[in-house]
Amino acid sequence: MSTTLQDQSRISDTHVAGFQSLATPDDVRRRLPVPPRVEAVVRRGREEIAAVLSGADDRLLVITGPCSVHDTSAALDYAQRLRPLAEAYADDLVVVMRSYFEKPRTTVGWKGLINDPHLDGSHDIEAGLEIARRFLIEIATIGLPTATELLEPITPQYIAELISWAAIGARTTESQIHRQLASGLSMPVGFKNGTDGDVQVAVDGAVAARNPQSFLGIDGDGRAALATTTGNPDSHIVLRGGRSGPNYSTDHVAAAIQQVSRSGLEPYVIIDASHANSGKDHRRQAEVVAQIAGQIAAGERGIGGVMMESFLVGGAQPLEVPVRHPLVYGQSVTDACLSWEATAQLLGDLAAASRARRLV
Numbered sequence: 192m193s194t195t196l197q198d199q200s201r202i203s204d205t206h207v208a209g210f211q212s213l214a215t216p217d218d219v220r221r222r223l224p225v226p227p228r229v230e231a232v233v234r235r236g237r238e239e240i241a242a243v244l245s246g247a248d249d250r251l252l253v254i255t256g257p258c259s260v261h262d263t264s265a266a267l268d269y270a271q272r273l274r275p276l277a278e279a280y281a282d283d284l285v286v287v288m289r290s291y292f293e294k295p296r297t298t299v300g301w302k303g304l305i306n307d308p309h310l311d312g313s314h315d316i317e318a319g320l321e322i323a324r325r326f327l328i329e330i331a332t333i334g335l336p337t338a339t340e341l342l343e344p345i346t347p348q349y350i351a352e353l354i355s356w357a358a359i360g361a362r363t364t365e366s367q368i369h370r371q372l373a374s375g376l377s378m379p380v381g382f383k384n385g386t387d388g389d390v391q392v393a394v395d396g397a398v399a400a401r402n403p404q405s406f407l408g409i410d411g412d413g414r415a416a417l418a419t420t421t422g423n424p425d426s427h428i429v430l431r432g433g434r435s436g437p438n439y440s441t442d443h444v445a446a447a448i449q450q451v452s453r454s455g456l457e458p459y460v461i462i463d464a465s466h467a468n469s470g471k472d473h474r475r476q477a478e479v480v481a482q483i484a485g486q487i488a489a490g491e492r493g494i495g496g497v498m499m500e501s502f503l504v505g506g507a508q509p510l511e512v513p514v515r516h517p518l519v520y521g522q523s524v525t526d527a528c529l530s531w532e533a534t535a536q537l538l539g540d541l542a543a544a545s546r547a548r549r550l551v
């Protein structure tokens with residue numbers, strides 16, 4: 192821990208136990224550079240997602256993967272299984288792997304692999320940033336674009352260049368910091384509706400992100416910097432349900448499309464089948480995906496994408512930090528996930544729905 196002028200003051204940081212300097216974003220990027228194949232996968236992913244969400248590509252975006260990555264080997268195993276299906280359904284689906292390292296908590300809990308990569312409360316964030324970056328390179332090397340939630344305004348400097356789709360989550364969608372951040376990001380960004388179910392905050396977030404912004408950030412050297420952005424043309428909204436209930440029904444989708452259109456956004460939404468749309472019940476999530484597939488097959492063009500929380504083993508297991516007992520391989524330690532078998536079936540159903548939509 193370093194000693195600073197602030198440490199010598201008795202009125203500053205009275206509730207701070209310490210600061211620890213980290214490697215700068217440029218240090219980490221130099222240690223783990225982007226290979227040309229990875230750059231091509233990230234770029235293609237971004238372009239295809241943007242094309243789907245602007246109506247230029249009539250396929251369906253499917254974002255699928257674990258609620259959180261806690262064991263990179265199991266998540267790589269998932270990616271190896273997902274890749275052949277992504278290829279098989281490439282005429283109908285743009286498949287992107289959920290690779291979530293930052294978990295927003297309702298109150299407290301494990302905050303993800305970047306914050307606590309050893310799952311022991313040591314909060315080795317420097318290691319977490321490198322593990323996340325290495326993992327994203329590995330997934331892109333397999334040939335899959337990745338999706339993540341960006342929760343902290345500083346982490347993007349370390350990992351964002353490897354990501355093809357980003358979410359601003361339900362708990363931060365109304366935050367000016369996150370809207371400003373999204374305005375400078377290089378990939379399409381989805382704003383979730385609020386935890387109370389309010390869709391307008393997501394629409395407002397997407398509009399704010401399309402505009403140029405000036406705000407406080409850090410540069411590649413880790414120094415405080417004035418960041419000026421040009422605005423992100425590929426911001427959109429994600430329906431995830433809320434305390435007021437689910438919002439994936441035909442009526443909810445029609446209302447949301449009207450709402451985004453009124454604000455000047457393209458008439459497309461992504462639907463998250465998990466979270467408050469499924470009550471975090473993975474069995475219910477499968478029913479929600481099936482219902483959404485039905486809407487798509489019936490010709491609903493406003494559904495640009497579907498998100499599924501999915502891992503190798505269905506459900507979720509409790510996580511005690513530090514971990515004292517072996518964890519079930521390939522099972523979520525945060526929200527309940529669809530099993531691999533259920534996911535494979537649903538990917539086929541969504542591909543069939545996307546095909547059917549072209550004929551309506």
Ligand SMILES: O=C[C@H](O)[C@H](O)COP(=O)(O)O
Pocket residue numbers: 258294295296297298299300466525526
């Ligand atoms: O997706 C994950 C969770 O829904 C979110 O992080 C909140 O989790 P919590 O309510 O268990 O804290």
Ligand SMILES: C=C(OP(=O)(O)O)C(=O)O
Pocket residue numbers: 258291295340359360361362383431463466
């Ligand atoms: C936390 C998540 O979602 P939401 O912001 O919708 O709760 C998530 O997708 O992991």
